[in-house]
Amino acid sequence: MNSAKIPDIIIGRLPIYLRALQRLAEKGVQTTSSQELGEMIGISAAQIRKDISQFGEFGKQGTGYSIPFLIERLRDILKVNRVWDVAIVGVGDMGHALARYNGYMNRGFRIALLFDNDPKKIGQKVGDFEILSTSVMVEKLKQHKIKIAILTVPASAAQEVADQLVKAGVKAILNYAPITLNVPRDVRVQYIDPVAHLQRMTYYL
Amino acid sequence: MNSAKIPDIIIGRLPIYLRALQRLAEKGVQTTSSQELGEMIGISAAQIRKDISQFGEFGKQGTGYSIPFLIERLRDILKVNRVWDVAIVGVGDMGHALARYNGYMNRGFRIALLFDNDPKKIGQKVGDFEILSTSVMVEKLKQHKIKIAILTVPASAAQEVADQLVKAGVKAILNYAPITLNVPRDVRVQYIDPVAHLQRMTYYL
DNA sequence: TTTGATTGTGCCTGTTTGTACAAAATATCC
């Protein structure tokens, strides 16, 4: 084990490992090997072993990895062995879909607050949650100590809203607006732009 | 210019450059520099210059890059100087949101077909499009020569549907199901798993 | 005790990023 700084590219693969392991666990499998896992997710066995060994010696020669044990280690490392409250800002079609998404279960997150600036939407309910006005957003986010937000507003509003999120103490933003956000160093942003993802593939067609 | 094989990591940045350039163009800006563009999107100027120079000498010393010209070059390279028909498979909340998304404009794509296997949904309309049965999917995809599909079905069905897409000649899949797909080498897959993206950030919290 | 499986890691190779500068274009000054 090497306790130096872990490259982000490795951190980015851990959720993929975790996802595959949780699928195996659901099927009742108790043990797996880097080989088997690698074939499942299209990553070389050596890379998986090296990635995992950054955090400790979790496997056993001859046997492989205990799936429940490795899942717990990965959940620890990724800090998803708890439930994070997440706010969604912008309840258009995409925000709506993410609010109703049921894939957060057992993966460390739950939706806690919804915001929009459209007076027609404010007060409406999506599932169990009432849509709140963005005018009370900073206050509410601080009150609930929210650290994670999903940004599903139009590109034209995204930077302005991101500034407010930062002001409210949010440290992780999942940005669906097709624009690069300017945020302080200690705030992480992940980008989901379906069109950019498509464009990345058309090059090869 | 180096006409050897271009690394995928560079291809992945081109849509980001294009997106930023199109924003500048909308504001009426005619010219930019690697420095300015880099500050906009948080990428070093040297990297932008090197990436772009893989495809030709598109800039001019002292002046920078002509925005309309560079946009056209990038659209050529990414093959989005045309409109690709895209099929969406699985019209749950997410598929629905993507069908109604209006961010495809001028970026190379349009939604052409929607499929679902739920009898209650088949025949219903989303915007201008009728939801078709997955039982006719392969046939319809071949008929329309669809090369690109967005997969928004539950994880349990994703691999099976992906197999059908491959059979129908689809070569690019944008997969929203939280599972790694097994497809032939000549089929590209991009993954969007919001929870995996969130987990990648919680590590740093 | 032997055989087979599988990890963790040292070493090497290839890839990616950053630095620095000549060359070229434009702008400014006198």
Place this chain on the structure above:
DNA sequence: GGATATTTTGTACAAACAGGCACAATCAAA
């Protein structure tokens, strides 16, 4: 109008990083 300063590209070179190979060490099973 010519000389000088400024800007900015494209790329050579160097440094840092990431990925694959191969194998000793270890464990389990026969």
